[in-house]
Amino acid sequence: MKKLIPEFLKGLIKENPTFVLALGLCPTLAVSVTVVNGIGMGIAATFVLLGSNIMVSLIKNFIPERIRIPCFIVIIATFVTITELFMKAYSPALDRALGIYVPLIVVNCIVLGRAEAFAQKGKVLNSIFDALGMGVGFTLALILISGIREFLGSGKILGATLIKGFEPVFMIGMPSGALLVIGLLLGFFNLLKSRKEKACK
Amino acid sequence: MNKLIVSTSPHLYKKESVSKIMWMVAASLIPAGAAGVFIFGSSALWVIILGVLSALAAEALIQALTKRKITLLDGSAFITGLLLAYNLPPGVPFWLPIVGSCFAIAIGKQVFGGLGQNIFNPALVGRVFLMASWPKYMTTFTVPMNYDAVTAATPLALLKEGKLIEKISYLNLFLGNRGGCIGEVCIVALALGALFLFIKGYISWHIPFTYILTTGIFTYVFGPKGLFTGDWLFHISSGGLILGAFFMATDYVTSPLTGKGQIIFGVGCGVLTAVIRLWGGYPEGVSYAILMMNAATPIIDRYTRNRIYGTR
Numbered sequence: 001m002k003k004l005i006p007e008f009l010k011g012l013i014k015e016n017p018t019f020v021l022a023l024g025l026c027p028t029l030a031v032s033v034t035v036v037n038g039i040g041m042g043i044a045a046t047f048v049l050l051g052s053n054i055m056v057s058l059i060k061n062f063i064p065e066r067i068r069i070p071c072f073i074v075i076i077a078t079f080v081t082i083t084e085l086f087m088k089a090y091s092p093a094l095d096r097a098l099g100i101y102v103p104l105i106v107v108n109c110i111v112l113g114r115a116e117a118f119a120q121k122g123k124v125l126n127s128i129f130d131a132l133g134m135g136v137g138f139t140l141a142l143i144l145i146s147g148i149r150e151f152l153g154s155g156k157i158l159g160a161t162l163i164k165g166f167e168p169v170f171m172i173g174m175p176s177g178a179l180l181v182i183g184l185l186l187g188f189f190n191l192l193k194s195r196k197e198k199a200c201k
Numbered sequence: 202m203n204k205l206i207v208s209t210s211p212h213l214y215k216k217e218s219v220s221k222i223m224w225m226v227a228a229s230l231i232p233a234g235a236a237g238v239f240i241f242g243s244s245a246l247w248v249i250i251l252g253v254l255s256a257l258a259a260e261a262l263i264q265a266l267t268k269r270k271i272t273l274l275d276g277s278a279f280i281t282g283l284l285l286a287y288n289l290p291p292g293v294p295f296w297l298p299i300v301g302s303c304f305a306i307a308i309g310k311q312v313f314g315g316l317g318q319n320i321f322n323p324a325l326v327g328r329v330f331l332m333a334s335w336p337k338y339m340t341t342f343t344v345p346m347n348y349d350a351v352t353a354a355t356p357l358a359l360l361k362e363g364k365l366i367e368k369i370s371y372l373n374l375f376l377g378n379r380g381g382c383i384g385e386v387c388i389v390a391l392a393l394g395a396l397f398l399f400i401k402g403y404i405s406w407h408i409p410f411t412y413i414l415t416t417g418i419f420t421y422v423f424g425p426k427g428l429f430t431g432d433w434l435f436h437i438s439s440g441g442l443i444l445g446a447f448f449m450a451t452d453y454v455t456s457p458l459t460g461k462g463q464i465i466f467g468v469g470c471g472v473l474t475a476v477i478r479l480w481g482g483y484p485e486g487v488s489y490a491i492l493m494m495n496a497a498t499p500i501i502d503r504y505t506r507n508r509i510y511g512t513r
Binding site: 167168169170171172174176180187 | 308312330333334335336
């Protein structure tokens with residue numbers, strides 16, 4: 001267990017998929033308009049990540065080196081299809097809100113990246129914790145970005161108005177606002193990182 | 202004998218410095234602002250003051266936070282705030298110029314590393330941000346020469362909606378007796394400032410004239426009743442074209458370096474402005490046109506580099 005906890009924790013901050021590895025930015029930019037969308041996307045991606053990491057680490061010895069990427073994609077696509085059909089059946093509103101970005105989890109580089117960099121080398125249990133850490137880290141990043149965007153762009157959080165008389169900044173809710181918010185947050189986290197490195201020296 | 206100065210070329214010496222040019226440009230903008238205040242009343246003056254002060258405050262604050270030299274006296278933040286205020290309608294709520302100036306300085310300029318590093322004209326970045334965020338305030342104009350807050354549409358907006366029944370006389374357009382942003386309405390005052398900059402040699406003819414000429418030709422050719430029927434003088438003298446062409450497209454940092462490049466830049470601005478005005482969703486396209494050409498400036502610079510003397 002002692003070795004597994006760090007596998008989980010590293011995905012949250014130290015190797016946060018969005019802010020440190022800068023992976024999976026396309027769905028992050030697209031769906032981070034409201035917190036609900038952000039959480040939905042985060043959970044969907046976490047489920048796919050967990051499934052694909054388990055599968056890949058289970059059958060890693062049977063996958064030939066040269067065609068590993070297509071194999072990974074088939075595994076990931078299976079879990080994405082499960083997620084999509086599940087979402088369509090039980091949460092059609094969220095499915096409509098996320099739209100094309102649910103099937104596009106197939107090409108989310110976090111999922112493929114963890115399969116390639118971790119699951120195909122690690123043990124099953126480690127892969128599970130890695131997937132959970134990365135998934136939770138991705139979800140937290142999405143909640144942060146979509147929280148800022150929902151508050152500034154529409155003056156609400158989870159659909160509830162916070163400050164009366166606040167004039168929402170429409171632009172933050174637009175795609176350009178997504179690029180702006182993510183860019184500033186990335187810069188902020190890089191600043192924290194460089195400060196820390198300087199302090200270590 | 203320690204007077205030998207070793208430096209790289211060019212060895213030309215000019216008494217001008219960046220900050221002197223900046224303050225001269227600011228001075229050349231005074232008549233247009235004074236005319237705007239005269240036309241729209243004291244609310245316009247407040248917008249200008251708030252815009253300038255918050256731009257200066259934002260610049261000082263960011264430079265202090267990032268522990269860089271505070272360069273308020275170089276005048277660049279002053280001009281950014283001034284130009285942003287000139288690009289706002291006179292009756293906007295007081296926080297709009299403040300937010301706009303802070304955004305212009307922070308995102309338009311300091312994020313890139315300060316003066317000389319920015320890709321886009323900071324004042325226009327601020328304006329477009331405000332336009333995208335609070336379109337309601339940015340498109341509510343007040344009636345000229347009527348100091349009560351009565352709203353009116355700009356000539357270009359009327360034209361876009363097909364409501365320009367009673368034609369506004371060219372004299373009124375040139376004097377600025379029309380709805381519009383604070384600094385863009387009085388063309389006579391703008392021309393006065395531009396003339397001063399020309400005489401001083403701070404701006405060259407390349408960008409402003411090709412810009413205005415291209416917009417004029419384009420709007421004349423693609424007129425409302427078929428080819429070659431457009432009212433080119435109306436298009437030149439309304440909207441923010443004069444302000445944009447002389448004071449914002451000519452920004453040293455964000456426009457091409459060579460004359461050839463500047464002509465390409467001006468023509469591009471002109472075509473984009475005319476296209477947005479004639480077929481776009483917005484009545485006015487000057488700020489978007491200049492920003493788009495700002496983005497193209499590095500490419501233009503790359504392909505219009507001057508031939509080095511002595512090479513083929």
